[in-house]
């Protein structure tokens with residue numbers, strides 16, 4: 493596994509707007525500058541001074557007579573913030589094991605709270621998009637659901653009012669996890685989630701919740717454990733349990749309490765993408 497860079501490396505590598513732009517150009521256009529609109533190669537760089545007196549780094553395409561910035565079409569677009577702050581924000585958000593609050597981001601980046609919140613929101617959206625490209629999980633997978641947020645009063649467990657249902661799937665050998673906030677825990681919702689993340693033929697361990705019964709006649713092998721009786725049972729000498737995914741819940745809930753304090757249902761899906769394994 494590639495080791496994570498230190499904050500010192502990040503700050504020294506991306507100390508100026510120019511160094512960030514050079515990096516960004518390399519990852520956006522690895523084969524040389526291309527027009528974002530017509531993909532043409534007759535692109536030149538323009539140095540201009542913006543309304544605020546800062547340098548604006550622009551590109552001009554001679555093929556389609558179009559002028560654009562390096563950030564057009566990205567999460568940084570239309571932002572007055574320097575890329576140096578964006579890059580550091582991304583680093584901080586990706587390296588914090590239990591996530592990072594907007595308040596902490598505000599402190600570390602020396603911005604207003606509103607700005608920090610906006611950056612965090614955009615970065616989470618980008619991470620979410622990334623998830624769609626991930627490979628499906630395989631082998632033994634544990635699936636479980638929980639309810640997060642809302643008031644403490646009222647019924648516990650499945651169907652609890654005010655709470656957001658969240659479903660997770662964990663690949664046992666690698667520890668990889670995918671989580672998603674869902675509207676409810678009906679069989680069809682869980683079916684969509686499992687089909688999206690699990691390789692056909694995978695062995696899926698769940699508890700005996702009725703919304704998993706369809707798995708018995710599906711492309712997956714289903715092994716259920718009755719939590720009223722035991723937490724681990726053995727089938728063909730191999731353990732059937734959902735302990736791995738349940739450990740994720742406790743870590744996640746502590747993260748919510750410790751870092752995000754309160755999470756509104758509206759934004760919960762955006763907090764569910766970091767790798768908690």
Ligand SMILES: [Zn+2]
Nearest residue numbers: 527530553556
């Ligand atoms: Zn063009």
